[in-house]
Amino acid sequence: MNTVKKVLAVVLAAALLCLTLTACAQGASNDPKDTLIFAQGADPRGLDPALVDDGESSKVIVNIYEGLIKYAKDSTKLEPCLAESWTVSDDGLTYTFKLRQGVKFQDGTDFNADAVKFNIERQMKGNATEDMPYADFVYGYVTKVEAKDANTVVITLKDKCTPFLYNLAMSMAAPMVSPEALKKNNNNVNEAPVGTGPYKFVRWDKEQSIVLTRNDNYWGEKAKTKNVIFRIIKDNSARVVALNNGEVDMIDGIDATVVDEITKAGNTVDQPDGMNINYMAYNTQSSICGKPEVRKALSQAINVPELVKSLYQGYATPADTILPSFVPGFSKDIKQVAYDEAASKAALAQAGVTTVHVITYSNPRPYNPATGKALAEAVQGYLSKVGVTCNIEVFDWTTYKQKVKAGDFDICFYGWTGDNGDPDNFMSLLSDKDPSMNVSRYDNAAYLDLIAKGKAAAEGADRDAIYAQLEQNQVDNSVWLPISHSKLLSAYRPVVQGYYYHVTGNIFLSGMSKTK
Amino acid sequence: MQNELDAVVNEQASEVVLEKPESQLKEMWFSLIANKGAVAGLVIILLLTLVAVFGRFIMPYDPNYSDMTISFQSPSAAHWFGTDQLGRDIFSRIIDGTHISLTVGISAVALSLTIGTILGAIAGYRGGKIDTVIMRIMDMMLAIPSILLAIAFMAALGKGIDKAVIAIGLVCIPEYARIVRGCILSVKENDYVQAARVVGNKDFRIVFKHILPNVLSSIVVRATLGISSAVLDTAALGFLGLGVQPPFAEWGDMLGRARGFIFSAPYTLIFPGIAITITVLAFNLLGDGLRDALDPKSRKI
Numbered sequence: 138m139n140t141v142k143k144v145l146a147v148v149l150a151a152a153l154l155c156l157t158l159t160a161c162a163q164g165a166s167n168d169p170k171d172t173l174i175f176a177q178g179a180d181p182r183g184l185d186p187a188l189v190d191d192g193e194s195s196k197v198i199v200n201i202y203e204g205l206i207k208y209a210k211d212s213t214k215l216e217p218c219l220a221e222s223w224t225v226s227d228d229g230l231t232y233t234f235k236l237r238q239g240v241k242f243q244d245g246t247d248f249n250a251d252a253v254k255f256n257i258e259r260q261m262k263g264n265a266t267e268d269m270p271y272a273d274f275v276y277g278y279v280t281k282v283e284a285k286d287a288n289t290v291v292i293t294l295k296d297k298c299t300p301f302l303y304n305l306a307m308s309m310a311a312p313m314v315s316p317e318a319l320k321k322n323n324n325n326v327n328e329a330p331v332g333t334g335p336y337k338f339v340r341w342d343k344e345q346s347i348v349l350t351r352n353d354n355y356w357g358e359k360a361k362t363k364n365v366i367f368r369i370i371k372d373n374s375a376r377v378v379a380l381n382n383g384e385v386d387m388i389d390g391i392d393a394t395v396v397d398e399i400t401k402a403g404n405t406v407d408q409p410d411g412m413n414i415n416y417m418a419y420n421t422q423s424s425i426c427g428k429p430e431v432r433k434a435l436s437q438a439i440n441v442p443e444l445v446k447s448l449y450q451g452y453a454t455p456a457d458t459i460l461p462s463f464v465p466g467f468s469k470d471i472k473q474v475a476y477d478e479a480a481s482k483a484a485l486a487q488a489g490v491t492t493v494h495v496i497t498y499s500n501p502r503p504y505n506p507a508t509g510k511a512l513a514e515a516v517q518g519y520l521s522k523v524g525v526t527c528n529i530e531v532f533d534w535t536t537y538k539q540k541v542k543a544g545d546f547d548i549c550f551y552g553w554t555g556d557n558g559d560p561d562n563f564m565s566l567l568s569d570k571d572p573s574m575n576v577s578r579y580d581n582a583a584y585l586d587l588i589a590k591g592k593a594a595a596e597g598a599d600r601d602a603i604y605a606q607l608e609q610n611q612v613d614n615s616v617w618l619p620i621s622h623s624k625l626l627s628a629y630r631p632v633v634q635g636y637y638y639h640v641t642g643n644i645f646l647s648g649m650s651k652t653k
Numbered sequence: 654m655q656n657e658l659d660a661v662v663n664e665q666a667s668e669v670v671l672e673k674p675e676s677q678l679k680e681m682w683f684s685l686i687a688n689k690g691a692v693a694g695l696v697i698i699l700l701l702t703l704v705a706v707f708g709r710f711i712m713p714y715d716p717n718y719s720d721m722t723i724s725f726q727s728p729s730a731a732h733w734f735g736t737d738q739l740g741r742d743i744f745s746r747i748i749d750g751t752h753i754s755l756t757v758g759i760s761a762v763a764l765s766l767t768i769g770t771i772l773g774a775i776a777g778y779r780g781g782k783i784d785t786v787i788m789r790i791m792d793m794m795l796a797i798p799s800i801l802l803a804i805a806f807m808a809a810l811g812k813g814i815d816k817a818v819i820a821i822g823l824v825c826i827p828e829y830a831r832i833v834r835g836c837i838l839s840v841k842e843n844d845y846v847q848a849a850r851v852v853g854n855k856d857f858r859i860v861f862k863h864i865l866p867n868v869l870s871s872i873v874v875r876a877t878l879g880i881s882s883a884v885l886d887t888a889a890l891g892f893l894g895l896g897v898q899p900p901f902a903e904w905g906d907m908l909g910r911a912r913g914f915i916f917s918a919p920y921t922l923i924f925p926g927i928a929i930t931i932t933v934l935a936f937n938l939l940g941d942g943l944r945d946a947l948d949p950k951s952r953k954i
Contacts, residue, residue: 394916440721447724447740450917499894507738511910514899515739518719529899531812 170651172364173633175644176376178390180344180369183327186312187260190270192642195308196389197347197367199643201243202312202332205234205253206305208641212463213412213558215306215596219248219313219333220290229297229593236288240356242315243337250284255316257282257292259324271310274556297593299600303559308643335360335647344369360647361635380404380628386651389627389638392506393452399628407638410454410461411625412555413504414563417516417618418577423547425490432615434484435493435548436474438523443476444515445621448507452626456619458608459563463640466560466591466604474615482523492526493547498537504552504623509537512550512620542573551576558641560604561591567607567616579616684946691942697935705752714742716749717900725918735920738910743921746902747928753903754932757817758884762876764822769829770872774860776830777837788834791827799824800889807895814897821886825879832875836868870947877943881936888929904929 181194186202189195205220217223220234240248258264260272261279278301281293294301305311318331330338333356336349347367351360368385370376377395379385381402391399396406419426419435426432445455460467495517498509505512510531517527527548532540541549555562568588569575587607594600611617627638635649685691704711714732719739726736734743776787794802806820840846841864849863890896891905904925911921 392913394913397917443721447721448738450725508910510894510899511738515719515721517900518717518721518739518741521718531894531899 170653171362172366173362173387173646173649173651174366174368174385175387175389175646176368176370176379176385177388178369178371178373178376181347183325184330184338184341184347185325185327186308186314187269187272187310188325188327190309195642196644197349198312198330198332199308199334200336200349200365200646201330201334201338202314203334204305204307204311204313205236206302206311208306208558208639210637211409211640212465213303213306213555213640214465215302218306219253223302225595229299229595230294232292232294232301233285234290234292236290237356238288240333241354242318242331242333243352243354244315244318244331246315246317246331248313248333249287250290251287252313252316253290254282254284255319256313259319260310269310271307275304275307275310299592299594299596300557300559300561302596303557303562307557308641336365358647361650362646365646377628380630383630386633387627387629387636387644389625389644391626391628393450393626396452396626404628404630405636406626406628407636408452408624408626409638409640410463410622411503411642412461412464412558412640413552413623414456414459414461415453415502415504415512415552415620415623416456416459416550417512417620418549418551419616419618420544420546420549420576420578421580421616422544422578423494425493426547428488429614430484431488431490433474434481434488434490434523435520435525436615436618437477437481437484438525439516439519439618440476441473441618441620444519448511448515449621449623452506453621453623456621459566459611459617459619460560460604460608461555461622461640464555464558464560464563465596466564466601468601468605468608471605471608471612473612473619478523485523485525490525492528493520494545495527495529495548496537496540496546497529497531497550498534499531500534502534502552503554504621505550506623509550516548538573541576544572544578549576555641560601561588564588564591564604564607567611577616579614581610581614584610681946685942688942688945690938691946694935694938694940694942697931698939701751701755701932701935704748705755708748708751712742712745712748714745716741716745716902718742719900725914725921727918728920734924735918737907737921738914743907743924746907747904747924749902750904750907750925750928751932753814753897753901754884754887754929757814757821757887758880758932758936760818761821761825761883761887762879764818765825765879766829766872766876768822769826770833770865772826773830773833774837774865777834778841778856778860778864784834787830791830794824794827800886803886803890804893804895807890812895812898814901817887817890817896820890821883824886825883828879829872829875832871833865833868836871837864840864840867874940874944874947877936878940881933881940884929884932884936 177193177196179193181197182189182191183194184197184201186198203218205218206215207218209216219237219240221237223232223234225232236250242248257276257279260269260276265272278294278296278298279292280295283291285291312332314326315331318326318329322329328341335352335355337352339348339350341347346369349365351363353359370379373391376388377391377398380388380399381404399406419432421427442455445453457473458467458471495513497513501508513529517529520527553563553566565588566574567577567579568585572578584607587603591600591603594603625638625642629636632651632653633649634652638644719741721740723736724738724740726732728735732742732744734747737743772787776784803820803824806823807816810816810819846859846863849859887896888905888908891903892909894909896906897903907925908922914921
């Protein structure tokens with residue numbers, strides 16, 4: 138009996154060993170140089186660009202699909218992609234796109250004007266289904282799409298809307314999906330994505346990984362690395378460990394607390410400014426902050442660069458403008474109200490301001506990882522030095538949004554993460570009729586006029602100048618105190634060449650390679 | 654007549670249940686100070702009370718003054734416990750927090766003790782339907798995790814020290830109600846209680862004059878231990894961001910916001926943690942000591 142057991146044990150051990158060896162051998166036969174591994178914190182919701190709205194989906198989508206227009210590598214300036222060129226009629230209502238010729242979807246379907254028409258009509262009013270979160274945002278203005286010839290598409294809008302071009306570069310709703318694939322999959326390619334991009338879909342093991350491989354028929358420069366794996370590692374610290382072990386090549390979804398750990402292991406942390414703004418808003422309808430001179434004096438009391446440096450420990454850039462520096466329309470000539478404690482104290486004493494009612498949120502936000510509470514307390518500290526007491530009320534995010542909408546406050550804290558890289562997407566916040574968007578309840582005739590002009594003006598320097606004027610208008614009236622642009626943190630191993638994390642929070646892997 | 658009879662009953666009660674009160678107290682005191690842990694706990698509590706009352710005179714800095722240029726300073730001669738994210742002196746904030754922790758701890762226990770004792774006394778003495786109704790409500794409260802219940806109360810009441818006292822106080826009521834009810838059930842059939850009833854005492858008088866003094870020791874022990882759990886609950890609420898409104902210093906709140914800097918600035922986390930631990934430990938030691946001292950069975954002869 139005993140010998141039987143022993144023999145069994147030996148056989149089992151040998152079998153196990155063989156299994157391990159073959160597994161290793163299989164691993165070894167694939168050159169690690171040929172596979173880029175990117176680890177993210179959650180499974181994509183899906184891979185059909187019309188049906189998702191989350192960043193985790195977006196990162197995979199941009200490697201499989203392309204839109205008519207794309208963003209430049211380091212900004213949100215527009216560049217041609219599947220459309221080689223476009224013209225806008227003088228009345229600003231008709232957009233004519235000349236499409237790139239000879240492009241095929243990964244399933245062999247031709248990319249042409251009919252495919253574009255199919256994709257847009259799928260998401261237009263009437264056809265768009267409930268589960269298309271960005272359909273209205275991107276195509277809400279479109280009234281008609283015509284395929285003039287195989288390579289010309291004419292889109293008609295109901296109103297002037299220059300941001301429409303920026304919408305077409307987004308990773309949601311705008312990327313072109315193979316019409317054949319959509320027909321075959323019942324109008325939902327969440328799990329069978331087919332685009333024109335540099336990588337094509339191979340396999341998706343839910344909650345584990347997504348495997349892509351090079352599209353050898355790609356129209357442009359072919360991807361440098363043959364395979365791409367998106368690994369799902371939920372736990373933040375486990376993801377950092379995986380990177381430091383060399384198990385994965387790139388990660389995102391990290392915060393400032395792990396930066397040291399990553400750099401100590403010899404890896405690099407990438408930290409461009411994100412497409413966001415973290416700001417303090419004055420309620421222009423409150424009895425205290427209704428006066429521009431009071432708002433200015435309160436702003437003067439706060440040393441923003443010092444505050445940002447200490448609160449965000451270098452992982453945010455002090456904001457002088459509402460627009461991040463890479464968004465068209467950004468002007469480096471705009472400067473915020475300068476820090477001047479003495480002037481502030483005098484002005485506030487003269488205006489008789491002794492207490493202000495401040496509301497804030499208790500949780501971290503993407504544009505404010507330090508939490509609204511810490512930010513409010515920092516402001517409280519500065520204002521106490523100029524003789525103003527802040528009564529701070531802290532709420533959880535859901536309650537906070539209701540409180541902001543209700544408007545019973547002098548100062549509140551808020552932020553914005555851009556959708557499409559268009560300046561209007563940021564600047565129109567202060568013109569919105571909805572107080573949950575325009576939390577300052579700012580209502581300025583000159584500002585509203587400029588916003589309307591900006592929406593209608595054609596792409597270019599003239600339009601950019603309008604947004605500089607809008608920024609100046611905001612500074613002159615001290616409606617907000619822009620605080621910071623939070624950085625996007627991601628990290629990669631030194632073997633990765635050509636790494637870049639786009640300001641929209643996407644990662645384009647086709648230009649990256651590994652040295653070993 | 655009533656008073657005379659009372660005196661007789663009391664005397665009888667003392668003879669039955671207790672020895673002479675003074676000698677019992679004395680004996681208890683000796684037993685307590687013979688317990689090193691209890692003495693240590695008592696000394697720490699006295700020190701904490703002094704700090705809570707006179708803390709403002711020994712604070713090196715204004716606990717709410719923030720200087721953003723010196724955020725996250727490691728402990729040094731200028732800032733013994735370092736500075737936090739907003740450049741506030743952690744040592745001063747911990748001293749300031751003593752006041753809040755002790756106030757909330759003691760007031761919450763006082764609240765739950767009062768209400769719990771009354772409810773428990775009524776339930777235990779009256780029995781019957783009243784007992785069932787009261788105790789089933791208490792059971793329901795006990796069935797919900799206390800911190801969850803406290804969070805629910807805080808959500809309904811809003812933030813602030815007074816609200817924290819109410820939330821934590823309400824949550825602890827069932828414990829006291831059950832203890833008091835149990836004790837009353839065990840003494841109410843005693844002869845001296847019957848005698849008090851026979852001579853025509855009102856129920857109220859019987860409960861407060863004759864019964865409660867005899868269950869006092871269990872309540873005192875429970876209350877002392879209760880303070881330590883109230884301090885812990887306060888810290889838990891603070892940790893979850895439901896405690897005091899900023900900028901007031903509260904240990905749990907300090908701990909909660911320091912959590913994100915555990916690797917980069919561990920001192921922001923360690924010191925409030927130590928403060929909570931020491932306070933809770935002191936009340937636990939004293940509570941244990943009191944229990945031993947008040948329990949005749951465990952007393953050394």
